[in-house]
Amino acid sequence: MPHAIRLHEITKSYGGFKAVDRFSLEVERGTVFGLLGPNGAGKTTLIKILTTLMRPTHGDAFVEEFSILTAGKSVRRVIGVVPQENNLDRYLTARENLALHGRLHGLRPAAYNRRIDELLEMTGLTSRQNDFPDTFSGGMQRRLVVARALVHEPRVLFLDEPTTGLDPQSRRALWEYVRGLRRNMTVFLTTHYMDEADALCDRIMIMDHGVCLADGTAAELKDAFSRAHVYQVEFRRDSDRYEGMLAGLSFVRSVERSGSTFQITLSDEESIKPLMDCLGGADIRRICLKEPSLEEVFISLTGEKLRE
Numbered sequence: 001m002p003h004a005i006r007l008h009e010i011t012k013s014y015g016g017f018k019a020v021d022r023f024s025l026e027v028e029r030g031t032v033f034g035l036l037g038p039n040g041a042g043k044t045t046l047i048k049i050l051t052t053l054m055r056p057t058h059g060d061a062f063v064e065e066f067s068i069l070t071a072g073k074s075v076r077r078v079i080g081v082v083p084q085e086n087n088l089d090r091y092l093t094a095r096e097n098l099a100l101h102g103r104l105h106g107l108r109p110a111a112y113n114r115r116i117d118e119l120l121e122m123t124g125l126t127s128r129q130n131d132f133p134d135t136f137s138g139g140m141q142r143r144l145v146v147a148r149a150l151v152h153e154p155r156v157l158f159l160d161e162p163t164t165g166l167d168p169q170s171r172r173a174l175w176e177y178v179r180g181l182r183r184n185m186t187v188f189l190t191t192h193y194m195d196e197a198d199a200l201c202d203r204i205m206i207m208d209h210g211v212c213l214a215d216g217t218a219a220e221l222k223d224a225f226s227r228a229h230v231y232q233v234e235f236r237r238d239s240d241r242y243e244g245m246l247a248g249l250s251f252v253r254s255v256e257r258s259g260s261t262f263q264i265t266l267s268d269e270e271s272i273k274p275l276m277d278c279l280g281g282a283d284i285r286r287i288c289l290k291e292p293s294l295e296e297v298f299i300s301l302t303g304e305k306l307r308e
């Protein structure tokens, strides 16, 4: 099956600085693909290249098999874009914003009016369609930007940080729309929210300094970076005695205690056996391997240092 998005060794340099470095990627049709990375990782640069707003220094990319270098017009016809900023026309009503977009894409009023009715309904904006965007909340403006990106029925939708600044209700509503789109189109989104990537994306890529660090489903990423040697042990009694004992074991790297529950980091995976031997007579309520969150995977890959 042809890929909806294909990047081949894309490099983008700003002067001597490489924001994206020989980046390759293939995204299957119908996927919700999430690109994660700290500030300055290169996510927006990649979206700008894929949406033909910027040319790469080297390499080529294809959207629905159209080259961004030689078939920019065709690329723009098949994509919808939700940029980081709500760049609505504040002197046009919500409906007029959508209609203008339809006209710019060469649609006839008969085609775009029907589509606009559907989109206003889908995004819950029907009753506000004749109002100006400045009178809308952040969540409503964002929904209108998403609706606008869908007027011409794109095959690939790009969402650059779609829910930044939205309240939890608006975020979840937007996730619902995106989930509903999955069947008919490919979605490429960037986000800083791990729960968003976890809830929404079929496939997640973590990037930093212009290169890919990890790629897979949320479950695969957690699995691959699972801290196979961090265990939680809850004692029924004698917690104080075990605290001292555990801290003294040569194969225990660290012990964190919270009441009668201990988080024990072993120096390697094999140390579970001697640990079980030492806890042989203990009255244990619960023992489990600690699964990392997607956020812990992200931090372990990209480090804790603050970015620009």
Ligand SMILES: Nc1ncnc2c1ncn2[C@@H]1O[C@H](COP(=O)(O)OP(=O)(O)OP(=O)(O)O)[C@@H](O)[C@H]1O
Binding pocket: 014, 019, 037, 038, 039, 040, 041, 042, 043, 044, 045, 046
């Ligand atoms: N026009 C430009 N000129 C010079 N450097 C730039 C330019 N645009 C981006 N950069 C640099 O390229 C790097 C990647 O930027 P980019 O905006 O792609 O990152 P990002 O992952 O989208 O970050 P954020 O999460 O903050 O949006 C950053 O170091 C940024 O400072």
